[in-house]
Amino acid sequence: MRFANVLKFVIKFLLNRKFMTLLVLIVSIVSFILLGQMITYAFTGQYHAKEIEDKLSYGIDKTCQIQFPYKEETSEFRDKVNQLIAYGNTLEGVKGCGYYDFFGASFTELANNKNYIEKNELLYKNTPYGRHPESSQVLFVMEGISDLCRVNVIEGSDEFKRCDDGALPLLVGYEYKDIVPIGTELTNEDTGTRYKVTGVMAKGSKWLGDVDYLGTDTEKLDNKFVAMYDPEYIDATMSVLSSLDTCFCIVEDGADIKGISDKISAKANELKLGVFCKPVRAVLAEYEAPYKADMGLKVLLAVMFTFFSILSVSSSETVSILFRRPEYGIMYANGMSTADIIKMVVAENILVVAAAFIVAYGWESYSLLKDTSPFRTIRLSIHRELVSVYLLAVAAVIVAISCIVPIAIIKRLKPVELIKGRE
Amino acid sequence: MIKIKNLVKVYKGETYETRALDGIDLTIEDGEFVAVMGPSGSGKSTLLNVIGCMDTLTEGEYYLDDYEIHKLKLKELHKVRREKISFVFQHFALMSNFSVYENVEVPLLAKNVNKSRRKKIVYEKLKMLGIDNLADKLPTQISGGQQQRAAIARALTSDNDIILADEPTGALDRKTGQDLMNMLTEINASGKTVIIVTHDDKVASATKRIINIVDGRITGDEENA
Numbered sequence: 001m002r003f004a005n006v007l008k009f010v011i012k013f014l015l016n017r018k019f020m021t022l023l024v025l026i027v028s029i030v031s032f033i034l035l036g037q038m039i040t041y042a043f044t045g046q047y048h049a050k051e052i053e054d055k056l057s058y059g060i061d062k063t064c065q066i067q068f069p070y071k072e073e074t075s076e077f078r079d080k081v082n083q084l085i086a087y088g089n090t091l092e093g094v095k096g097c098g099y100y101d102f103f104g105a106s107f108t109e110l111a112n113n114k115n116y117i118e119k120n121e122l123l124y125k126n127t128p129y130g131r132h133p134e135s136s137q138v139l140f141v142m143e144g145i146s147d148l149c150r151v152n153v154i155e156g157s158d159e160f161k162r163c164d165d166g167a168l169p170l171l172v173g174y175e176y177k178d179i180v181p182i183g184t185e186l187t188n189e190d191t192g193t194r195y196k197v198t199g200v201m202a203k204g205s206k207w208l209g210d211v212d213y214l215g216t217d218t219e220k221l222d223n224k225f226v227a228m229y230d231p232e233y234i235d236a237t238m239s240v241l242s243s244l245d246t247c248f249c250i251v252e253d254g255a256d257i258k259g260i261s262d263k264i265s266a267k268a269n270e271l272k273l274g275v276f277c278k279p280v281r282a283v284l285a286e287y288e289a290p291y292k293a294d295m296g297l298k299v300l301l302a303v304m305f306t307f308f309s310i311l312s313v314s315s316s317e318t319v320s321i322l323f324r325r326p327e328y329g330i331m332y333a334n335g336m337s338t339a340d341i342i343k344m345v346v347a348e349n350i351l352v353v354a355a356a357f358i359v360a361y362g363w364e365s366y367s368l369l370k371d372t373s374p375f376r377t378i379r380l381s382i383h384r385e386l387v388s389v390y391l392l393a394v395a396a397v398i399v400a401i402s403c404i405v406p407i408a409i410i411k412r413l414k415p416v417e418l419i420k421g422r423e
Numbered sequence: 424m425i426k427i428k429n430l431v432k433v434y435k436g437e438t439y440e441t442r443a444l445d446g447i448d449l450t451i452e453d454g455e456f457v458a459v460m461g462p463s464g465s466g467k468s469t470l471l472n473v474i475g476c477m478d479t480l481t482e483g484e485y486y487l488d489d490y491e492i493h494k495l496k497l498k499e500l501h502k503v504r505r506e507k508i509s510f511v512f513q514h515f516a517l518m519s520n521f522s523v524y525e526n527v528e529v530p531l532l533a534k535n536v537n538k539s540r541r542k543k544i545v546y547e548k549l550k551m552l553g554i555d556n557l558a559d560k561l562p563t564q565i566s567g568g569q570q571q572r573a574a575i576a577r578a579l580t581s582d583n584d585i586i587l588a589d590e591p592t593g594a595l596d597r598k599t600g601q602d603l604m605n606m607l608t609e610i611n612a613s614g615k616t617v618i619i620v621t622h623d624d625k626v627a628s629a630t631k632r633i634i635n636i637v638d639g640r641i642t643g644d645e646e647n648a
């Protein structure tokens with residue numbers, strides 16, 4: 001029998017057992033949702049690590065974070081931090097140490113630049129920065145970690161070094177490439193520090209965020225500047241304190257990370273600072289630990305409900321075909337074959353499970369879109385790339401297992417016995 | 424043509440063994456109109472089911488046109504049944520959740536007839552039996568006589584050569600039963616082989632040949648003048 005005709009019967013049959021169908025649907029939907037969540041949780045760590053790995057020029061094993069659990073708003077503390085960074089930069093096997101921070105700055109030369117102001121009005125429309133289009137959003141980054149993230153320079157030089165005339169290097173975002181061209185000199189209005197545009201960053205360049213860099217999306221650099229950390233700011237307590245969560249140390253290939261981190265800790269102790277220095281991979285693992293805590297329960301629930309789902313699809317179908325024996329008898333007497341009837345049973349199970357899959361997947365997509373947790377983006381990609389595939393596979397398994405008993409029963413039914421009592 | 428030689432059908436269970444048919448020899452030519460009569464439990468329905476390829480036989484030979492039915496498995500019988508046989512049952516055998524139209528359409532679905540042709544054929548048969556206005560009704564919403572007409576319409580849609588009717592008048596009153604026999608006579612006149620099982624002499628007398636069965640054996644086979 002043709003598929004469309006099989007479907008005709010199946011839909012009719014399903015409508016004739018609305019309540020049971022609804023019940024089976026609910027159990028299956030719940031099991032798909034739980035499975036989806038379990039898979040998402042299970043892979044969040046892996047995806048997160050990969051995401052951060054992709055963002056870092058040297059990867060999560062060669063980039064270490066220097067964490068400062070205790071902070072003090074004093075100039076002594078600030079000086080000790082800077083001493084520690086300076087010490088780190090002298091260590092063998094260390095490519096560079098430093099911190100970065102995003103904040104607004106005003107450059108004297110741009111204050112009356114009409115093109116620049118108009119551009120910013122456009123770029124920052126409907127954001128808090130839109131009110132000060134003459135100011136600039138700048139990533140201030142120390143020389144040692146200027147290649148922490150992959151940033152390509154498409155014009156000018158990618159060397160991030162103090163210029164011969166003493167000006168500090170500054171890269172402009174892609175959006176400004178014609179408005180603030182290479183060679184433009186800029187003066188920081190607050191500190192008087194001189195900058196010179198040395199390069200234009202490639203479109204789509206990104207950098208880690210400055211608050212919860214593991215949990216938040218990367219910052220887009222197209223509408224920003226990247227400047228060497230202003231020495232005046234390095235001497236300012238507040239700007240140093242606000243940069244403490246983004247203090248990194250990049251090590252060279254084959255460097256003794258343990259040794260380096262021990263030395264940094266020792267130096268910190270000497271300075272009476274309590275710090276941890278560990279590879280970003282380890283930081284990530286700690287970051288995720290609380291999210292992973294209830295994994296066991298999630299797996300148990302998901303497996304249990306998948307089992308319930310198989311049980312309910314299978315048993316409802318079995319009960320249904322037993323009730324439908326007279327119909328099958330009539331179908332046999334009117335030229336249908338066992339294969340036709342088996343097709344109906346399989347199609348019926350597929351339809352129920354597919355409906356459950358669609359509802360569950362749709363529901364999960366919707367709730368992920370509304371998710372505000374730090375893992376939203378990661379979960380969305382897992383949802384798209386993995387959950388879809390896994391759930392379809394589980395759906396196929398549920399259908400396959402649920403068909404075993406009903407098909408066995410149908411094969412044992414004798415057409416002639418089905419029409420008994422109707423002769 | 425139906426040709427049966429020494430047909431034996433044994434129902435076997437763990438605690439019983441019933442020889443429902445015990446050496447039947449029978450030939451029915453195309454276009455015959457036959458009544459099968461006999462006491463209850465004599466094997467009439469069993470014979471009809473074997474002829475209709477709803478069941479396999481235990482021993483003997485059964486030739487249906489070019490098919491050697493006794494050599495076929497149940498699975499292969501589906502195909503023969505789809506091409507050759509139509510049934511009419513005592514209790515109409517309509518699917519209760521399906522409309523008259525949907526019930527009548529079933530043999531055409533089995534034959535993969537396309538939708539527009541299905542519609543044409545179904546309405547043609549419903550009209551022929553005077554129930555085209557009931558197409559959308561459920562079987563429970565129409566009378567027994569109308570249900571049996573729907574069942575006959577269904578038997579006719581597939582245009583198969585052999586129509587088997589097991590006690591077709593059994594659930595109908597005398598007048599309606601009479602109408603039904605007139606319809607079957609007409610159907611036979613149009614060239615179809617019609618075999619009916621009945622207890623009713625009056626019904627049997629409308630046919631052209633009466634076969635009597637007792638205890639699974641043919642005890643009489645006469646032309647009906």
Ligand SMILES: Nc1ncnc2c1ncn2[C@@H]1O[C@H](COP(=O)(O)OP(=O)(O)OP(=O)(O)O)[C@@H](O)[C@H]1O
Pocket residue numbers: 417434435441442443461462463464465466467468469470
């Ligand atoms: N599926 C079955 N399993 C076991 N025995 C059966 C089966 N079907 C029929 N029989 C037995 O075979 C014999 C013939 O039954 P059948 O139904 O053919 O009789 P019948 O002539 O049609 O009777 P009735 O006039 O009551 O319909 C009976 O003894 C019956 O009990």
Ligand SMILES: [Mg+2]
Pocket residue numbers: 423467468469589
């Ligand atoms: Mg009978």
